[in-house]
Every structure is written in C-alpha cells, then in structure tokens.
Amino acid sequence: xxxxxxxxxxxxxxxxxxxxxxxxxxxxxxxxxxxxxxxxxxxxxxxxxxxxxxxxxxxxxxxxxxxxxxxxxxxxxxxxxxxxxxxxxxxxxxxxxxxxxxxxxxxxxxxxxxxxxxxxxxxxxxxxxxxxxxxxxxxxxxxxxxxxxxxxxxxxxxxxxxxxxxxxxxxxxxxxxxxxxxxxxxxxxxxxxxxxxxxxxxxxxxxxxxxxxxxxxxxxxxxxxxxxxxxxxxxxxxxxxxxxxxxxxxxxxxxxxxxxxxxxxxxxxxxxxxxxxxxxxxxxxxxxxxxxxxxxxxxxxxxxxxxxxxxxxxxxxxxxxxxxxxxxxxxxxxxxxxxxxxxxxxxxxxx
Numbered sequence: 001x002x003x004x005x006x007x008x009x010x011x012x013x014x015x016x017x018x019x020x021x022x023x024x025x026x027x028x029x030x031x032x033x034x035x036x037x038x039x040x041x042x043x044x045x046x047x048x049x050x051x052x053x054x055x056x057x058x059x060x061x062x063x064x065x066x067x068x069x070x071x072x073x074x075x076x077x078x079x080x081x082x083x084x085x086x087x088x089x090x091x092x093x094x095x096x097x098x099x100x101x102x103x104x105x106x107x108x109x110x111x112x113x114x115x116x117x118x119x120x121x122x123x124x125x126x127x128x129x130x131x132x133x134x135x136x137x138x139x140x141x142x143x144x145x146x147x148x149x150x151x152x153x154x155x156x157x158x159x160x161x162x163x164x165x166x167x168x169x170x171x172x173x174x175x176x177x178x179x180x181x182x183x184x185x186x187x188x189x190x191x192x193x194x195x196x197x198x199x200x201x202x203x204x205x206x207x208x209x210x211x212x213x214x215x216x217x218x219x220x221x222x223x224x225x226x227x228x229x230x231x232x233x234x235x236x237x238x239x240x241x242x243x244x245x246x247x248x249x250x251x252x253x254x255x256x257x258x259x260x261x262x263x264x265x266x267x268x269x270x271x272x273x274x275x276x277x278x279x280x281x282x283x284x285x286x287x288x289x290x291x292x293x294x295x296x297x298x299x300x301x302x303x304x305x306x307x308x309x310x311x312x313x314x315x316x317x318x319x320x321x322x323x324x325x326x327x328x329x330x331x332x333x334x335x336x337x338x339x340x341x342x343x344x345x346x347x348x349x350x351x
Contacts, residue, residue: 001031001351004051004085006071007063008092009037015063015092017242017266018146022061022090025340026347033061038068047071051085059085059350062112064092065119066099069112086350088118093263093285094187096126100133110135117349120144120342122264123288142346147339148269148330156247165210165237176207176253176313178279181245181267183216184224191224192258192281194231196302200310201233207309209256212237212245246274254279254312256305262286269334272296272326277319279309293318295326 003026007019019035026033034057041047051057062068074084089112099105113119113134119141121127127141162172178197182188190211197209211228215221228236240248249255255271255278262285269289271278278296280286290296297312299305312319 147336
C-alpha cells in the first residue's frame with residue numbers, strides 16, 4: 001500500500017520526530033510511506049494533485065488536524081474519483097489545546113475528523129478534550145501513547161557542551177544544570193522561568209539553566225536570545241543531534257518543561273527513560289505523564305519551580321523515587337513495540 005504522510009517537518013519539531021518514528025512502523029509492515037512537509041502545500045488542491053500522480057497514493061495520514069488534516073479534505077482543481085483517499089489523523093497537541101479556540105479552524109477540524117477513518121490521541125485527556133470541542137464519533141479516536149527510544153552519544157563531551165553554551169569557570173563539574181528542551185516558539189514559553197531562575201542563580205551560582213532547541217519562530221528567537229544574554233545563570237545552546245541531546249540530558253540535574261500547552265512532550269518521556277528527574281509546568285499535557293513527587297515534579301509558578309527544584313537538589317530520596325518511577329512508567333506505558341503494532345493495525349483500516 002502506498003501512503004502519503006503529512007506532518008510539520010521543518011524546522012525539526014517534536015511532530016517531525018514522531019512522524020519519522022510512525023513512518024518506520026508503517027514501512028516495517030511492508031507499506032510504502034512518503035513523508036512530506038505540510039508547510040510545502042498551500043491548499044488541499046495541491047495535495048490532491050500529488051495523490052493522483054502515477055502510481056497514485058492509496059491512503060494518507062496527517063499529524064495535526066488543522067495544519068496537516070485540512071490538506072486531505074479532497075479539494076481538487078480537476079474533478080476525479082480519486083481526489084480523496086481514505087485517511088487517518090494524529091492529534092498534534094496544539095490543534096486540540098489551542099486551535100479549537102479559533103472558530104474557523106475548529107470548523108475545518110470537525111470536517112477532518114468527520115471524514116477520517118481514525119484519529120490518534122496520545123493521552124486519554126487529549127481524547128476527552130477532542131470529544132468536548134469537536135463534533136466527533138468517539139469510536140474513531142484511539143488512545144496510543146508515544147513510543148520512546150533513547151540513545152545517548154558515547155563520544156559526547158560535557159565540558160565542551162557547557163563551554164559552547166557559554167558556561168565558563170573551572171568548577172563546571174560542580175554545577176547543577178537544568179536543561180530546558182524546546183523549540184523556540186511562544187507556546188513553549190521558555191522565558192517563563194528566566195527572572196526567577198536568575199534570582200536563584202544569584203543566591204546559588206552553582207545552578208544554571210540551559211535552553212536548547214530549534215529556532216522555530218525567528219522573531220521570538222531574537223527575543224529569547226536578547227533576554228537570555230542579560231539573565232544571570234541562563235544560557236542558550238545551539239541545537240544538537242538527538243543522540244547528543246540525550247547525552248546532555250543524562251548529565252543534567254533535571255529536564256525542565258515550561259510550556260503553555262503540550263500534547264505529549266517527548267522530551268519529558270525521554271528524560272524519564274534516561275533516568276533524569278523531570279520538573280514540568282502543571283498543564284494537562286504534562287500531568288497526563290508526570291505525577292507530582294511520583295514520576296516527576298510539577299509547578300504552577302516560577303517561584304514554585306524554584307522551590308521544588310531546590311528540594312530536588314537536597315532530597316536524595318525524592319530524586320531516587322521520581323527517577324525509578326519515571327523509568328518504570330515509560331517502560332510500562334510507552335513501549336515502541338506496542339506503538340508499532342497499533343499503527344500497523346490502524347493503517348489496515350485504510351484499505
């Protein structure tokens with residue numbers, strides 16, 4: 001079966017990583033799956049034209065109901081029986097958490113969900129939100145958590161990483177590095193903690209915050225760069241490969257999430273798998289995977305972030321508990337094999 005897979009691929013985002021993993025699952029079942037960047041298409045007519053090329057695509061998948069799904073609604077410049085192929089969608093997170101608040105987008109997403117053979121939500125909460133905001137058939141929405149696999153670069157040099165991130169001094173081995181992994185865009189809110197963290201760093205120079213991720217929003221990136229430069233103890237690192245990022249996570253005191261909205265943060269799950277404590281903002285997407293003081297720590301304000309982080313550094317029993325439970329949670333609920341089997345079954349419904 002020849003499938004078209006639409007996702008946001010450039011710059012590298014969490015959805016891109018998810019799409020690459022799902023494509024591998026589909027192709028391992030013997031299908032052909034062509035992954036394309038949804039941003040390359042201006043309309044569903046362009047996608048319809050691509051689908052009709054010889055040999056034609058027999059099915060399609062999209063990540064994100066609006067950005068990807070709307071392109072599969074079947075508009076075509078030339079009428080044809082083949083302009084609309086059976087398709088499925090995967091919720092991206094911001095589509096259900098943010099885009100449903102915009103009436104025009106919500107209307108489009110309702111049509112996408114109506115015509116889709118299946119929809120995948122990463123969490124029960126995301127499915128529940130979709131059922132509240134979108135006119136949908138509940139039976140179409142399947143809950144399949146993301147499968148997680150981590151691989152840390154063996155040749156990674158921690159001191160070089162710190163130096164290139166702008167961290168100087170002779171006592172780098174004594175530092176407590178909090179690593180905020182996110183694409184630089186407003187929904188990830190990397191500026192949320194900067195003032196409180198800088199005050200903490202002034203009191204304790206051994207704690208530093210490193211923000212690392214792709215520069216997705218150029219205007220916002222400039223703002224983050226400017227504010228980071230004048231925030232004591234805060235550094236902005238260049239994007240690294242996935243293996244290098246995992247190696248940096250493993251050396252960090254904690255993985256930090258400060259997002260306004262999340263579908264399911266792969267970075268949080270990867271940190272858990274790497275046995276790194278997670279300190280995450282108390283929002284629905286995060287609370288679906290982080291249970292406070294069990295699999296990680298949650299906070300609702302910058303001041304609370306500092307308080308729970310300070311406790312993490314001095315309470316060895318707490319640190320051990322969240323690390324052990326986090327690792328167990330990922331092994332039990334985010335199996336790569338289970339994810340592969342689920343998508344292979346769903347793709348069969350497109351025949």
